[in-house]
Amino acid sequence: MAKKNVEELTYKEASTELELIIRNLESGELELEESLESYTRGVELLRSLRTRLEDAEQKVSVLMKDVDGSDVLVAGEAADTSDELKF
Numbered sequence: 001m002a003k004k005n006v007e008e009l010t011y012k013e014a015s016t017e018l019e020l021i022i023r024n025l026e027s028g029e030l031e032l033e034e035s036l037e038s039y040t041r042g043v044e045l046l047r048s049l050r051t052r053l054e055d056a057e058q059k060v061s062v063l064m065k066d067v068d069g070s071d072v073l074v075a076g077e078a079a080d081t082s083d084e085l086k087f
Helices: 011-027 033-062
Strands: none
Touching: 011 033
């Protein structure tokens, strides 16, 4: 079965698939080729999820305005943008 393009997945679908990939990689039961393919797909999913999260954070910061209509910068924790899969 062909996998959907990463950008066609919802955030939840991409997140769930990434979790499954991590579990499979951690199990150590995949063949080398399957592991490499899964890892590559995981990196694609991770990059997509981070981009979507950054976009959402940007939209939220634009929507955060005080009563007078002036922008209010609300302190928050930045998303981790490293390209590493952490197990």
